Each structure stands twice: as C-alpha cells, then as structure tokens.
Amino acid sequence: MLFLFLAALFSITFPAAMSAEKPFSFKETPGKLPKDVVPTDYFVRIVPDLDKFIFTGTETVKLSVRSPVHQLILNALELKIEAASIDGKELPASAIKTAHESELLTLTLPSELANGDHSLALSFTGKINQQGQGLFYIRYQEQGTGTKKTMLGTQFEATDARRFFPCWDEPAFRSRFQLTAVVPENWLAVSNMPVESEKKIAGAKEVRFAATPQMSSYLNVFVAGELDFIESRSGPTQIRVIATKGKAELGRYALEATAQILQYYNDYFGVPYPLPKLDQIALPGGFGGAMENWGGITYYESALLFDPKNSSAETKQNIYEVIAHEVAHMWFGDLVTMAWWDNLWLNEGFASWMGTKCTARFNPQWEVWLRRNLPRDPSRRVGIAREQAMEGDARSTTHPIQQRIATEAEANSAFDDITYKKGQSFLRMLESFLGEDVFRDGIRRYIAAHKYSNSTTADLWNALSEASKKPVEEIANGWIQQPGFPLVKVNREADGKIRLTQERFTVNFKKAPPLEWKIPLTYAVVGEAPATLLITSKSVVLENISADRALKLNAKGAGNYRVEYDEPSWNLLALPKLGVEDRVNLLSDAWALVQADRAPVSLYFGLAEKLPVSSTDLAEREQVINVLDLINGLLVGDPQREKFQRYARSLLRPTFDTLGWEPKEGEPLTAGNLRVSLINALGDLDDPEIIAGCRERFEKYLANPASLSPDLRPAVFAVVGRYADEKTWTKLHELGVKTTSIEEKQNYYNALACATDPKLAKKTLAIALTDELPTSRAIFLVSRVARETGHSDVAWDFARANMKALLAKTDAAGANRYAPSLFTFFSDDSRVDELKTYAKNNLPPASAREVAKVVDEIQFRAEFKKRLAAQLTAWTGKKRSPGETRSGGL
Numbered sequence: 104m105l106f107l108f109l110a111a112l113f114s115i116t117f118p119a120a121m122s123a124e125k126p127f128s129f130k131e132t133p134g135k136l137p138k139d140v141v142p143t144d145y146f147v148r149i150v151p152d153l154d155k156f157i158f159t160g161t162e163t164v165k166l167s168v169r170s171p172v173h174q175l176i177l178n179a180l181e182l183k184i185e186a187a188s189i190d191g192k193e194l195p196a197s198a199i200k201t202a203h204e205s206e207l208l209t210l211t212l213p214s215e216l217a218n219g220d221h222s223l224a225l226s227f228t229g230k231i232n233q234q235g236q237g238l239f240y241i242r243y244q245e246q247g248t249g250t251k252k253t254m255l256g257t258q259f260e261a262t263d264a265r266r267f268f269p270c271w272d273e274p275a276f277r278s279r280f281q282l283t284a285v286v287p288e289n290w291l292a293v294s295n296m297p298v299e300s301e302k303k304i305a306g307a308k309e310v311r312f313a314a315t316p317q318m319s320s321y322l323n324v325f326v327a328g329e330l331d332f333i334e335s336r337s338g339p340t341q342i343r344v345i346a347t348k349g350k351a352e353l354g355r356y357a358l359e360a361t362a363q364i365l366q367y368y369n370d371y372f373g374v375p376y377p378l379p380k381l382d383q384i385a386l387p388g389g390f391g392g393a394m395e396n397w398g399g400i401t402y403y404e405s406a407l408l409f410d411p412k413n414s415s416a417e418t419k420q421n422i423y424e425v426i427a428h429e430v431a432h433m434w435f436g437d438l439v440t441m442a443w444w445d446n447l448w449l450n451e452g453f454a455s456w457m458g459t460k461c462t463a464r465f466n467p468q469w470e471v472w473l474r475r476n477l478p479r480d481p482s483r484r485v486g487i488a489r490e491q492a493m494e495g496d497a498r499s500t501t502h503p504i505q506q507r508i509a510t511e512a513e514a515n516s517a518f519d520d521i522t523y524k525k526g527q528s529f530l531r532m533l534e535s536f537l538g539e540d541v542f543r544d545g546i547r548r549y550i551a552a553h554k555y556s557n558s559t560t561a562d563l564w565n566a567l568s569e570a571s572k573k574p575v576e577e578i579a580n581g582w583i584q585q586p587g588f589p590l591v592k593v594n595r596e597a598d599g600k601i602r603l604t605q606e607r608f609t610v611n612f613k614k615a616p617p618l619e620w621k622i623p624l625t626y627a628v629v630g631e632a633p634a635t636l637l638i639t640s641k642s643v644v645l646e647n648i649s650a651d652r653a654l655k656l657n658a659k660g661a662g663n664y665r666v667e668y669d670e671p672s673w674n675l676l677a678l679p680k681l682g683v684e685d686r687v688n689l690l691s692d693a694w695a696l697v698q699a700d701r702a703p704v705s706l707y708f709g710l711a712e713k714l715p716v717s718s719t720d721l722a723e724r725e726q727v728i729n730v731l732d733l734i735n736g737l738l739v740g741d742p743q744r745e746k747f748q749r750y751a752r753s754l755l756r757p758t759f760d761t762l763g764w765e766p767k768e769g770e771p772l773t774a775g776n777l778r779v780s781l782i783n784a785l786g787d788l789d790d791p792e793i794i795a796g797c798r799e800r801f802e803k804y805l806a807n808p809a810s811l812s813p814d815l816r817p818a819v820f821a822v823v824g825r826y827a828d829e830k831t832w833t834k835l836h837e838l839g840v841k842t843t844s845i846e847e848k849q850n851y852y853n854a855l856a857c858a859t860d861p862k863l864a865k866k867t868l869a870i871a872l873t874d875e876l877p878t879s880r881a882i883f884l885v886s887r888v889a890r891e892t893g894h895s896d897v898a899w900d901f902a903r904a905n906m907k908a909l910l911a912k913t914d915a916a917g918a919n920r921y922a923p924s925l926f927t928f929f930s931d932d933s934r935v936d937e938l939k940t941y942a943k944n945n946l947p948p949a950s951a952r953e954v955a956k957v958v959d960e961i962q963f964r965a966e967f968k969k970r971l972a973a974q975l976t977a978w979t980g981k982k983r984s985p986g987e988t989r990s991g992g993l
C-alpha cells in the first residue's frame with residue numbers, strides 16, 4: 104500500500120531486543136485468531152444497494168479443522184450477521200456473537216466439530232462507506248459530460264476485508280477466494296481474477312470471477328462502475344488499464360510502463376507473474392494512494408493516468424515509480440506475504456527498494472536514487488527515501504524496522520517512513536555490500552522457497568546468507584531490530600592514522616541509550632576506487648592514507664549512516680572535485696549535523712557557497728532548496744526573515760537565470776524538474792521577478808491554456824495562488840470546480856491552499872467541508888493550508904471547530920493521525936500543552952504515538968528556530984560574495 108497524501112507521523116520506543124527471529128511457522132505466527140481451524144476456500148456473493156449505500160452478502164467457507172473445536176472465531180466488523188449454519192445445520196441466533204471492540208465474530212457450535220473438512224455458510228449485511236475503507240463509493244464528474252456519477256471500490260489493507268465479508272482476516276490464513284457480485288447492466292466489474300461467467304438477473308447482471316490462488320484476505324479487490332479499459336499483453340499475461348468512461352486512453356503510458364516493469368520482474372524474481380491478468384485501476388477518489396491487490400491494483404487516478412497534453416513530467420515520473428512499487432508487490436507481498444504485521448517492512452521496504460531500482464534502471468535520466476531529499480510536495484512520497492527515514496529515525500520517537508504489533512490500530516500505524524524508507528535504505532546498503540548478482544540470487548531462492556506462502560525476516564536473511572556465504576543476519580539484526588542508526592566520526596591522529604569511531608546519531612534526544620551497529624562501510628581516497636570495510640566494533644583504524652589526501656566515507660551516499668569529519672578532513676574535501684552523489688551526501692550530512700547541534704550553520708552554508716554558483720545539478724540544488732525552504736518556514740513572523748530570503752535568493756537565482764523560463768532544445772530532463780523546483784522555491788522566497796513572471800503566464804494561460812507548458816502549471820498556479828487577491832482566488836477556484844481531470848483539479852486546489860491572505864485561507868479551508876474534492880483529498884486541504892500559508896493557527900482553529908465532519912472523510916488510521924498532524928508546523932512550545940490536552944480529551948489511545956511524535960517535532964522546531972536565528976544573523980549579514988551581484992539585483 105502506498106499513502107500519497109498523509110504525512111505519516113510516528114513514534115514509540117521499544118527496548119532493543121536482539122533475539123534472533125524464527126523462520127515462518129503458521130502455528131507460531133502471532134495474531135488473535137486460533138489456528139486450529141483454517142479456511143481453504145471462500146465463495147462470496149455480494150449485492151450492493153446503491154440507493155441506500157448498504158450491501159447484502161452470502162458466503163460459504165470450506166474449513167479444515169485441525170483439532171476439535173466448540174466454537175469458530177473469525178473477524179467481522181460493522182457487518183450484521185443474519186444467519187449462520189455449519190455443515191448445513193442452522194445455528195440459533197444466540198450462538199452468533201459479534202464484538203465491535205475486538206472485531207471478532209464468535210459462532211458457538213451445538214456440538215464439537217471434529218477434525219477434517221467442514222462447510223460454514225453465512226449471510227450478512229454491511230455498509231458502503233464514504234471514506235476509502237472496506238467497500239466504499241466514489242462520486243465523480245464524468246469526463247466530457249461533467250455529469251455526477253457513482254462507482255464502487257474496495258480497500259482492505261491492513262484489516263478491513265472483515266468489513267466486506269466475515270473472514271480469517273490475518274495474513275497467514277491464506278485461502279482461495281471466489282467472488283460473485285451483482286451490478287447494474289452497463290457497469291464493468293473487476294476483481295483479482297478474470298470474469299468466469301456473467302448472467303442477466305432482474306434488471307442487473309451477476310458477475311462471477313474465477314477463484315484466486317491461495318492468498319491473504321487483505322489482497323482481495325472489487326471495483327465496479329461505468330468504466331472503460333485499454334489492454335495489451337506481456338507474454339501470457341493480459342494487462343489492462345481501467346478508468347472511468349472517457350479516460351481509459353490516458354492510461355496508455357501506464358500500460359506501456361507496466362509491460363516493461365512486468366518483464367523486468369519476471370526475470371529478476373525468477374518466477375513469472377502467476378495470474379492470467381494484471382489490471383491497473385484508476386479511482387477518481389475514495390482513497391489517496393495505491394494498493395497492490397493481487398491482479399487488480401488500485402491507484403488514485405492521478406497516480407496512474409497521464410495526459411500527454413496536460414500532465415506534467417513530474418506526474419509521469421511519479422506514475423512510473425508508483426507502478427514499479429506496486430507491481431513489485433505482486434511477488435513481495437502477494438506471492439510471498441509477511442507472516443504478521445511486525446514484518447510489514449518485508450512488503451513495503453522491499454517494494455520501495457525494488458520499485459526505485461527498476462525505475463532507475465529504465466529511466467536513469469530521472470536520478471531517482473539521488474532525489475531522495477524531502478520533496479516539496481509531500482503527496483510525492485515515492486522513491487525518495489534515505490533522508491526522510493533518517494530524519495525520523497534520529498528522534499526519541501523512532502522505533503525498530505521490525506516492531507511488535509498486537510492490535511489492528513498498531514498494524515495500521517506500521518505504515519510509516521521507518522517501514523518504507525529505512526527498510527528500502529537498508530536493503531540498498533545490503534545489496535551494495537553483497538553485490539547486485541549475489542543479492543538477486545538470494546532473492547530468487549527466497550521467492551522459490553516461499554511462493555504461495557508466508558515468511559519472516561529470518562527467511563530472507565537465510566536465503567541471502569546461502570547465496571552470499573556471509574552472515575547476513577548478524578549484520579542485519581542491528582539495523583532491523585534496533586531503533587536509530589550510527590554516526591561515524593573521522594579523526595586524523597597525530598601518528599597519521601585515521602580513526603573511525605561509531606556512536607548513535609540523534610536529534611533532539613539528549614539521553615539516548617547508546618547502541619552499536621555492524622556497519623558495511625564504504626570509503627574512498629578521493630580520486631581512487633572505493634573500498635569496503637565491515638565495522639564490527641566501536642572504533643577502527645585506517646592505515647596507509649597519507650595526511651594530505653582527502654577521504655570520503657559512504658561512497659555515493661548508499662549507506663544508512665552519517666559521517667562527521669574532523670576539521671583537517673573537512674578542509675581536504677574539495678566539493679567541486681566530487682561526483683554529484685557524494686556532494687549531495689556531504690551536504691545532507693552537514694545539514695543533519697547542524698540540526699543535531701553538532702555543527703554551526705556556517706558549516707552547511709560554507710559548503711553550499713562552495714558549489715558552482717549556477718550549477719544545474721538537480722539533486723544538489725534540491726538539497727539546498729529543501730534546507731532553505733525549511734528555514735524560511737521556521738522564520739515566519741521573524742524580523743530576520745526578509746534578510747534571510749534575500750540571502751536564499753542569492754543562492755538560487757543564478758541557476759534559474761541559467762535555465763530560464765522556457766525549456767531549451769535538447770536540455771536534459773532534470774533541467775525541467777529543476778526549473779519547476781526553482782519557481783516554487785523562489786516564489787516562496789518572495790522573489791518579485793518570479794512572482795511577476797508567474798502572474799503574466801497565468802493571465803496568458805487563461806486566454807490560451809496551450810501557452811503554458813503542463814510541466815510549469817503546478818508551480819505557476821501555486822505562486823499565483825500564494826500571492827492571490829480575492830479575484831485571482833475566485834478564478835482559480837472556478838477552474839478547479841469545472842475540470843474533470845483529477846490532476847488538474849489538484850493543481851488548482853493546491854494553489855488555493857497556498858493563499859497567504861488569512862481571509863482567503865479561511866475560504867480555502869471551508870472547501871474541505873464540501874464535496875468539491877474527493878474525500879481523501881478534501882481533508883488534506885487543511886493540512887496544506889497549515890503548511891503553506893504560515894497560518895497553522897487558522898488551519899487548526901478551523902479543524903478543531905469542524906473535526907467531526909472532517910474525520911467522516913477519513914478511515915480509522917487517518918483519524919488517529921489527523922489532528923496531531925496539523926500541529927506539525929507549529930514551532931512554538933506553548934502548542935505542546937495544547938496538543939497534549941486536546942489528545943487527552945478527544946483522541947483514542949491509539950493516537951499516542953502520533954501525538955508523541957508531533958510533540959517532539961514542535962519542541963525540536965522551537966529549539967532549532969532559536970538556535971538558527973542567532974547563527975543566521977552572523978552568516979547572512981557577512982560580506983557578500985561576488986556571486987550575489989548576479990542575483991537579479993535584489
């Protein structure tokens with residue numbers, strides 16, 4: 104599963120237990136459900152009622168009883184069980200108990216159920232939800248006509264299949280599922296498998312799908328509506344892109360990308376994709392992300408559909424990355440599934456790593472490994488891993504990649520940066536340590552050994568150890584079972600030796616328990632080939648490196664650790680002589696040291712100023728942009744802000760002036776990405792020429808939309824929106840209401856949410872309560888106002904007053920995170936108490952980790968703001984370098 108819109112915020116600290124994990128065993132897998140009854144085949148029939156938004160269902164489940172039982176315990180949530188029978192014998196109503204709290208359905212049997220095969224039959228009714236959980240409906244405007252239409256979709260991960268049909272809803276209970284659904288005659292219905300039969304019944308049609316292979320319940324899918332598709336084949340596999348009527352052709356790019364990705368994975372995993380078809384389904388709302396249902400992957404529409412005339416290059420890249428992530432799950436997640444949610448990283452860390460690797464393989468020009476800095480738009484959360492993971496992992500509120508999961512709420516909140524991004528980052532480090540081919544051989548062994556079954560992290564280490572003949576588990580345990588990550592300090596000693604010492608790297612975490620790691624370190628004397636060294640103790644010595652040679656650790660930034668050089672070592676490192684990956688790595692480490700209060704801000708800006716003044720290296724510039732953006736946000740309301748903005752512009756304008764507004768013939772793709780980033784950044788930094796340029800282009804666009812390149816539209820609209828007056832705001836709003844393209848709609852509403860005029864910010868917030876936007880997007884309009892406008896207080900006041908209506912648009916996991924997430928952009932200590940009090944009075948215990956994490960963030964921002972303000976005065980006030988006179992005379 105991939106969340107595109109929710110800034111996942113987490114916390115909880117576990118003791119660092121380093122006990123070895125066991126290989127997969129069904130019996131020993133954690134979970135609530137007893138393991139003496141195992142379902143093997145489900146036959147489910149669903150009849151939705153689109154007027155009342157309810158559905159009726161019946162199911163027959165074949166059971167294999169492994170030791171005699173007196174009751175059956177399975178999952179059901181918000182389902183009314185109308186009748187139940189076992190082996191054809193009806194149970195009395197008193198034998199049927201559903202418990203909302205535990206999400207369990209208990210059936211008490213009249214007599215002991217003996218070992219062997221049995222058959223359970225149930226009939227039930229349930230709800231069709233507004234928010235994207237269980238079975239849900241989406242209202243959308245039809246392409247071409249603008250008519251309001253309704254369609255259906257499902258979202259079951261982590262624990263919501265039980266809202267659709269009673270089931271053994273834990274990943275280790277693999278079964279075959281056969282779905283039948285009754286839908287209007289003019290609808291297309293889609294599920295994991297192809298349609299097996301279709302028949303007309305009383306003004307509707309009944310569609311029966313083929314049975315799935317053995318899989319986990321959360322991977323079921325059902326989508327239906329007035330849909331179109333385009334299709335192709337890749338070997339024996341039918342590939343389709345399915346969208347609402349009139350939009351299927353916009354799936355052309357996704358269709359081609361899918362074929363390429365599928366072929367690559369068929370080879371990489373050594374087991375070909377096992378289902379007869381793979382559908383990529385675009386949903387115009389309901390949920391905001393993508394979900395790897397086996398054979399029927401669902402996507403938020405703008406993460407799948409690409410309109411060559413109106414979509415931006417960023418959208419295209421995002422689509423490829425999301426597809427590559429989701430299709431990787433067809434193996435890692437679907438064919439082989441983690442035994443329990445404590446191993447969720449096996450699914451998500453792996454799919455994130457694999458998706459990025461595949462994207463980089465076919466699109467080297469996008470620099471996906473490098474663009475891992477905090478993205479400007481948190482809705483783009485794919486492929487950009489290491490820095491985000493390390494930021495959260497340095498705090499007191501982090502947790503090990505592998506964490507104990509007891510409840511449904513914990514399972515849902517395991518989907519966080521640590522699981523996805525630290526997981527990905529660790530796998531990348533391990534792959535580069537073991538070697539690409541050896542690593543792939545290990546993965547092939549793992550897939551072959553566990554296909555159609557479940558696994559634990561230990562199973563993966565065993566396969567990689569066998570392939571590499573190296574003690575992978577020993578190296579990996581520290582990274583998977585401990586929170587945090589190391590800092591490696593470089594000291595040149597008097598005798599010429601270089602001492603490397605490791606310690607835990609932390610930010611805003613004074614008394615952190617000390618930890619050690621086995622670090623697969625890479626290092627290079629600048630100008631020579633990198634070498635590898637496995638550090639297994641607190642401190643090691645590098646010999647034979649002469650005192651006048653520069654030494655760079657963490658070659659290409661592929662390792663998940665920070666490096667702190669002593670002064671002589673810093674002085675030898677001449678940035679312009681390093682490759683771009685190493686430059687970005689040094690900048691990122693320097694900035695992290697500043698955040699950790701291990702270095703003054705002058706260390707970072709000293710490095711940034713040494714870079715070529717009009718460099719157009721995308722990742723390097725974006726690293727600088729992200730730092731400037733963070734400081735600019737912290738300084739809202741500070742008298743120093745104007746001076747800082749002038750300084751920040753002087754660092755960025757020369758590059759923009761080199762690139763210009765219009766794409767040049769033959770320029771690299773990254774120049775286009777960078778142009779967009781710079782317009783956004785300089786717009787935020789109050790650059791009058793950029794603002795005027797955006798306004799002029801917006802006016803022309805209104806007269807002739809083709810005059811503005813789709814790549815520039817999101818940035819130009821955002822800058823125009825940021826400085827909008829009422830008339831401009833209204834114009835942007837009209838455009839947003841009218842368009843039937845989800846991507847365009849988002850561009851306009853994102854622009855509205857940037858408006859800094861508090862009166863307009865209030866108008867934007869009010870839209871969150873209407874049905875103008877899909878539910879999953881509407882509530883994040885408030886988050887966006889909090890982040891973009893400097894009026895976090897206005898956004899929070901609005902949210903608090905309308906919390907009930909807002910939360911009705913999100914699922915339970917979202918509800919736990921939503922209120923705390925709106926505090927993330929405060930940097931005033933007094934908000935800590937406010938959040939704690941609010942949480943105590945209004946939030947469920949499951950929100951505790953979110954609250955702790957946001958409390959830490961506010962405290963960090965408050966402290967960092969004070970520290971920065973003092974140091975920035977000295978830095979930005981110093982004598983300007985000659986470069987600045989080229990910055991547009993500001």
Ligand SMILES: [Zn+2]
Pocket residue numbers: 104105395428429432450451454
């Ligand atoms: Zn995923």
